[in-house]
Amino acid sequence: MTHPVESFELDHDRVTAPYIRKAKVMTVNPAYPDCVISKFDVRFAQPNQEFLSNGALHTLEHLFATFIRQKTDQLIDVSPMGCRTGFYFVFCxxxxxxxxxxxxxxxxxxxxxxxxxxxxxxxxxxxNYLEHNLDEAKLWAERFLKVPEADVIVVYRT
Ligand SMILES: [Zn+2]
Structure with a gap:
């Protein structure tokens, strides 16, 4: 039995980065329907037009892992997208x-x-401890922050 890959159903030509999108909510165990996790896309770069260097992506990953966990115990994981345009955030x-x-x-x-x-x-x-780039990570952070908080959340229907 196969299940659709949610992110493959998103039309990447129709999005405008940077943005935050609630990708899905999943039940962890059918016996406990209230026990769910939620997954978000945090997109920095415009798909198929630009992408982060490995160094910038890697540094942002380390800093997100550190700073987000200082603010909440709900973060399960933050991981870079393989296309290097953003991150997946998974929360309890x-x-x-x-x-x-x-x-x-x-x-x-x-x-x-x-x-x-x-x-x-x-x-x-x-x-891969040598592959970090804090200066570039800061440039991507600044770009993301230029979008006002109220405008950064999007809903893209597939
Ligand atoms: Zn690392």
């Missing part, structure tokens, strides 16, 4: 897009202010 429970937008924007403001050693980026802690 059915989270509101406005709450996610606030969290992401607060974390990105911290990225813009951040100086010093990238968390978790030593050889022992990271699988």
């Amino acid at each position: 429970n059915d989270q509101e897009p406005a709450w996610v937008a606030r969290l992401v924007r607060e974390a990105l403001m911290e990225v813009c202010r951040f100086t010093g050693k990238i968390p978790g980026a030593s050889r022992k802690e990271c699988g």
Whole structure:
């Protein structure tokens, strides 16, 4: 039995980055229908026109993992999209897009202010510790923050 891949059903020609989209809510265990997780796309770059360098993407991943977890215990995972245009955020429970937008924007403001050693980026802690780019990560963060908080949330119907 196969299940559709939600993100393959999104028309990537119809989106305008940057944006945050609630991709899906999933039941974890059918025996506990109230026990759900929610997944969001946090898109930085316009699909099929531009993409983040590995270094910028990797640094943003480390900083998101650090800063978002300082603000909430609901984050299960934040991981880069393979197309390098953004990130998937997975949370415990059915989270509101406005709450996610606030969290992401607060974390990105911290990225813009951040100086010093990238968390978790030593050889022992990271699988590709030399491939980081804080300056580029900051440029993408600034670009994302140019979109007002109320406008960054989108609903794209497939
Ligand atoms: Zn790493």
